[in-house]
Amino acid sequence: KQEVTQIPAALSVPEGENLVLNCSFTDSAIYNLQWFRQDPGKGLTSLLLIQSSQREQTSGRLNASLDKSSGRSTLYIAASQPGDSATYLCAVPSYNNNDMRFGAGTRLTVKP
Amino acid sequence: GAVVSQHPSWVICKSGTSVKIECRSLDFQATTMFWYRQFPKQSLMLMATSNEGSKATYEQGVEKDKFLINHASLTLSTLTVTSAHPEDSSFYICSASDRAGANVLTFGAGSRLTVL
DSSP: OOOEEEEOSEEEEETTOOEEEEEEESOOOOSEEEEEEEOTTOOEEEEEEEETTOSEEEETTEEEEEETTTTEEEEEEOSOOGGGOEEEEEEEEOTTTSOEEEOOOEEEEEEO | OOOEEEEOSEEEEOTTOOEEEEEEESSSOOSEEEEEEEOTTSOOEEEEEEETTSOOEEOTTOOTTTEEEEEEETTEEEEEEOSOOGGGOEEEEEEEOSSTTOOOOEEOOOEEEEEO
């Protein structure tokens, strides 16, 4: 059964810092990996989708990398802003069901 | 792009009543939809897989008689929480894929249920 772990559980940084969020998964036979953002009480916003054949994806100040063999992904946020404060979730497809399995998330706070 | 709509976005009900949450794929057909539940400060946990025209598949520990799922058309799945209790208060999110086997899901905005 696929298990997804995210470290750290919470992170507080001053505005302007670069930061890295980590995600690991137990079953490396994944089709893709996706990073989401969730604001308090809200749904999910898809940030980046990395296909299994890719090593990284970039969108603005966000860069996500994928190392399938080691079962790891990182989300790099450059020049963090208070508006980046949210919970960041990584998720991978379940091998046999097409649903997605989520990590517990990293709760990010960027202080002005 | 693919859009999944949920309704209502929030609902408050009395203990013992039933609540229905709708999940619609607006611009695509979805033979399979997924229902997730998220308790405060926890991650999303899959509750069940909703299959159009057949019975839903429930994850271990999820009571099928309490969480009734109906997927009567290719664009609509409903989740009914029957005889709701305060412990059922949670954030319920549905998702669907616009392409069979694409392994990329589009998520609804979620429905927050509060049972008094």
